[in-house]
Amino acid sequence: MLSIRNIVKQYAGHRALDDVSLEVESGKIFGLLGPNGAGKTSLIRIINQITAPDSGEVYFNGHKLNQSHIERIGYLPEERGLYKKMEIGEQMIYLARLKGLTRDEATTRLKHWFKKLDMETWWKKKIEELSKGMQQKAQFVATVLHEPDLIILDEPFSGFDPVNAELIKDEILELNRNGATILFSTHRMESVEELCDSIALIHKSRKILDGRVKHIRNSYKNETYLVEYTGEQLTFDGSQPFEVLSEVAGEDNSNTIKIKLSDASANDVLQYLLPKTRINMLQEVIPSMNEIFIEKVNLIA
Numbered sequence: 001m002l003s004i005r006n007i008v009k010q011y012a013g014h015r016a017l018d019d020v021s022l023e024v025e026s027g028k029i030f031g032l033l034g035p036n037g038a039g040k041t042s043l044i045r046i047i048n049q050i051t052a053p054d055s056g057e058v059y060f061n062g063h064k065l066n067q068s069h070i071e072r073i074g075y076l077p078e079e080r081g082l083y084k085k086m087e088i089g090e091q092m093i094y095l096a097r098l099k100g101l102t103r104d105e106a107t108t109r110l111k112h113w114f115k116k117l118d119m120e121t122w123w124k125k126k127i128e129e130l131s132k133g134m135q136q137k138a139q140f141v142a143t144v145l146h147e148p149d150l151i152i153l154d155e156p157f158s159g160f161d162p163v164n165a166e167l168i169k170d171e172i173l174e175l176n177r178n179g180a181t182i183l184f185s186t187h188r189m190e191s192v193e194e195l196c197d198s199i200a201l202i203h204k205s206r207k208i209l210d211g212r213v214k215h216i217r218n219s220y221k222n223e224t225y226l227v228e229y230t231g232e233q234l235t236f237d238g239s240q241p242f243e244v245l246s247e248v249a250g251e252d253n254s255n256t257i258k259i260k261l262s263d264a265s266a267n268d269v270l271q272y273l274l275p276k277t278r279i280n281m282l283q284e285v286i287p288s289m290n291e292i293f294i295e296k297v298n299l300i301a
Helices: 040-047 067-072 088-098 103-116 132-144 162-177 189-195 213-219 266-273 289-299
Strands: 002-011 014-024 029-033 055-060 073-076 150-154 181-185 198-203 206-212 224-230 243-249 254-260 278-284
Touching: 002 040, 014 040, 014 055, 014 198, 014 206, 029 040, 029 189, 040 150, 040 181, 067 073, 073 132, 088 103, 088 132, 103 132, 132 150, 132 162, 150 162, 162 181, 162 189, 189 289, 198 213, 198 289, 206 213, 206 289, 213 289, 224 266, 266 278
Parallel strands: 029 181, 029 198, 073 150, 150 181
Antiparallel strands: 002 014, 002 055, 198 206, 224 254, 224 278, 243 254
């Protein structure tokens, strides 16, 4: 769907993007991650043709990115851009017509979305009359109303309470199931693990990590396990086939230890512990995307 090749973008004395290349698969959800100032928004603006790269190229469905592709892209910017004094219904129709819809098409689709998101009474309201979360919901509708092939969402959950954040998350998943490719930038690592098929991490203008979320998490496994057992708290004297990293005494006579294996296997752990106690759980610890994000960024701090 989207092929980003060796993009460089310079602003005065600051290089915003330094030889960044990405591949966003058609029909997938792709997370664009990075600390503030990493270059994410600069890349998004290039994809939307708001600015141009100094060098490098972007391809959309196999063709070099051009003005004709704008109608096939929906963009929800982090800095909200709706007209505060304009009635919401007319504003949505106006924006949809800029993307190639007729007034009748836009009106029909808008009625559908307003009903779906409980916005039916908003038609005559003005943006300035709405809360931040309600404004965000209106802008989300404006982003997807023309049924784009590629939907770019820059911090889409900003300003939402938990109920509406969950609602928008479900809509993003449904749009994806219906064939839309989603590219979104976020600081919410839990959203990445819930939604994304693949991610790229940009830091200090360069891509430092990319790939499928599952593969990345598995690649950061380090032979660490959690073991929960019931009974008296065990004493470890160093003869056990693992290193004890931490111990926590829980309720109901249960205890949890975090262990690290070296040459031993999970079976060796069980063979050592089962004669001594009752094992309730043995679970490998797979680092979260948040932990991986922090580790990678700190390495290049």
